[in-house]
Amino acid sequence: MSFKAPRGTVDILPEESVKWDYVEKQIKDICRRYHFEEIRTPLFEHTEVFQRGVGDSTDIVQKEMYTFEDRGGRSLTLRPEGTASVVRAFVENKLFGNPIQPVKLFYFAQMFRYERPQKGRMRQLNQFGVEVLGSANPAVDAEVIDLAMTCYKELGLTSLKLVINSLGDQESRSDHRQALIDHFTPHKDELCKDCQTRLTQNPMRILDCKTDRDHPAMKTAPSILDYLNDESRTYFEQVQGYLTSMGIEYEVDQNLVRGLDYYNHTAFEIMSEADGFGAIATLAGGGRYNGLVEELDGPATPGIGFGMGLERLLMALEAENQDIPIDKSLDCFLVAAGSEADKQAMKLMHSLRENGIQADKDYQGRKMKTQFKTADRLKAKFVLVIGDDELEKQIVTVKDMMTGDQKEIPMEKLDETMQQLLTGGK
CATH class of the missing domain: 3.30.930.10 (Bira Bifunctional Protein; Domain 2)
Incomplete structure (x- = not known):
């Protein structure tokens, strides 16, 4: 099935x-x-x-x-x-x-x-x-x-x-109700089954019928405005x-x-x-x-x-061709090379998120080149690279995906730096 x-x-x-x-x-x-x-x-x-x-x-x-x-x-x-x-x-x-x-x-x-x-x-x-x-x-x-x-x-x-x-x-509706009953009763057999029932239960709803809306009696039905x-x-x-x-x-x-x-x-x-x-x-x-x-x-x-x-x-x-302004970009994508770098990426990503920064990473064990392609598909604003060299120096290589500029940021200052970069230094 x-x-x-x-x-x-x-x-x-x-x-x-x-x-x-x-x-x-x-x-x-x-x-x-x-x-x-x-x-x-x-x-x-x-x-x-x-x-x-x-x-x-x-x-x-x-x-x-x-x-x-x-x-x-x-x-x-x-x-x-x-x-x-x-x-x-x-x-x-x-x-x-x-x-x-x-x-x-x-x-x-x-x-x-x-x-x-x-x-x-x-x-x-x-x-x-x-x-x-x-x-x-x-x-x-x-x-x-x-x-x-x-x-x-x-x-x-x-x-x-x-x-x-x-x-x-209630008074106005009661008077109008009786007027509708008197008006539609001679046409009862011409109305749909629903309207035949409505005639006694709630005759005002006959006026809202999609089946009988073109019936001649609809055009001459008494108006509620005349009974207010x-x-x-x-x-x-x-x-x-x-x-x-x-x-x-x-x-x-x-x-x-x-x-x-x-x-x-x-x-x-x-x-x-x-x-x-x-x-x-x-x-x-x-x-x-x-x-x-x-x-x-x-x-x-x-x-x-x-x-x-x-x-x-x-x-x-x-x-009306009104576009809804949706920002589908990602703040940061972390690219890691090796198991130790991946552990450090998880740690840094957790800290970034705690500081209100949107972040994600690869979970498929892909090569770095493929990870960069993923970052591009996700429209990441910045890619944060962690490899053996970065682990040794305790830094993160930050690449601006718009300009292509790269800089090395100490890991302990990553949260603060990314907040500044994402807000234009404000």
Whole structure:
């Protein structure tokens, strides 16, 4: 049998993982500036966390979750999205009692969804997300959107489109729900099976259907914006006002509903408009979810957040020809001739590394000429040569691979000298 990675998963090899590392470091720096703190939750949760937190009527819960029983007979599910897990942790650890509110969190996490794999959408996906819990201020909605847009822009993306909508409060949604039922019921038999079910469970999600999106009834469906009460309309106007004040361009799309049951008020998506990006243009999406904390047995606590697919982010960077600045060079490569020289090379390399200098050596017992070729392939800035002559004099011959210059350095001064050479004498 041929062993391969399971369908819908990929290996991220070293030449790619350095790109991931760069992107994650940049995003973490942005989160620090926005005063968000990192949270890490378990890879799996009790299944009910997602059934209650994500919603029984969603495709994620009905079709896509990886659910299993452990040896104790408990139903567990691999994390399909980040918000429910963060909210569960917020409640369990009583973060609602923190004196500083709201609680502003971010995470990097792997998610698992059983769906048809395609470019940018795998069964094991990597996501960056943020959650703000404890404030119903529309300025927080704008801040969360601003953070997401800043991540993309500072990484170099320019072909972006921000789309926003309001899903209203419970009263507004209830009125809109009935209007959607009345509108789509005469066309029920013309809709796909999923939408026939959604008609009674969550009719707003019919507007998000990919199968029925060209149905004539979609174009005439009642807009949530026509059913917003005064409070919801004012809230949405305030969010737009904050975005405008920060110079963030956006479009209002009355059909933007998002795929999860817990959203209300602000919903948003960020899409790539880069040529050649692909049919699935959404890079990130999120919104407000007042009421979700209560669903997971916490006190009434408003929240808002988003999830950003890292695979899609890297695809967008590639589509816009944005090079990730990766330094693949090596500080030092030690070339040793003979067993005693090899021992000394190990000792010196250990000391160099302790002093923050990147160093490596040959482990294949190759000849010196071949070791130099290896150093060249690794783009070593300096080659440190240790042979019989160097051992006798207790020196190291240091060759600058850029200029070809060589100098002899006493072994006891090697760390200090290399630090100076690598920093340009600073």
